[in-house]
Amino acid sequence: MSHIRYLSNFAALFFDQRKEVKPHNEFIIPLTGLPLGLKHHEFELSRDFFVEEAYEGVSNGQVTVLLTLDKHENMIELLFQIEGWLEVNCDRCGDAYQQSIRSNQKIIFNFGDHYEEESDDIFVIPADLHEYNLRQLIYEYTILSLPLRKIHPNDKAGNSTCNPNVLNKLNAFRPSQATDPRWDALKKLQHQ
Numbered sequence: 001m002s003h004i005r006y007l008s009n010f011a012a013l014f015f016d017q018r019k020e021v022k023p024h025n026e027f028i029i030p031l032t033g034l035p036l037g038l039k040h041h042e043f044e045l046s047r048d049f050f051v052e053e054a055y056e057g058v059s060n061g062q063v064t065v066l067l068t069l070d071k072h073e074n075m076i077e078l079l080f081q082i083e084g085w086l087e088v089n090c091d092r093c094g095d096a097y098q099q100s101i102r103s104n105q106k107i108i109f110n111f112g113d114h115y116e117e118e119s120d121d122i123f124v125i126p127a128d129l130h131e132y133n134l135r136q137l138i139y140e141y142t143i144l145s146l147p148l149r150k151i152h153p154n155d156k157a158g159n160s161t162c163n164p165n166v167l168n169k170l171n172a173f174r175p176s177q178a179t180d181p182r183w184d185a186l187k188k189l190q191h192q
């Protein structure tokens, strides 16, 4: 998997974690004493979350993130299942709408003796780390669930639900399908 890293790099995430003062403890998962095998967490993201993060272009949303941890001897697999909607501005008409999102993101925490980002989805974390705050990763993966091109969805009849006033203006600028009679006359001359 490759993707653009929208926010900060992995080292910065850890730096933020160390200096961070709770209240964002709802995204902290304990690692000490985590037994081998599967463990599930559920996170609900709503308007407050997106307002605080203040990423340009997303100021509201309702998203459920199901996290499955699978701990092995030397690593933890994390599967994020993200589903919900984000309020974004339409690339065609500019109005806000609710864009559905649904994605899965799998990453691996390998136990080591320092922090390191091996790739987009493989991280090294200290084996004796007590807890990990997933807030930043969850936010990042949620934003990455957005499609590249954000357009109002069509209604059931297949018609655009974009702002009709803006669409009318856009159509007025579109070149007409009818041919210009002067061009037709020129073409005739060329072929003579």
Ligand SMILES: [Zn+2]
Residues within 6 Å of the ligand: 090, 091, 092, 093, 094, 095, 151, 152, 161, 162, 163
């Ligand atoms: Zn639109």
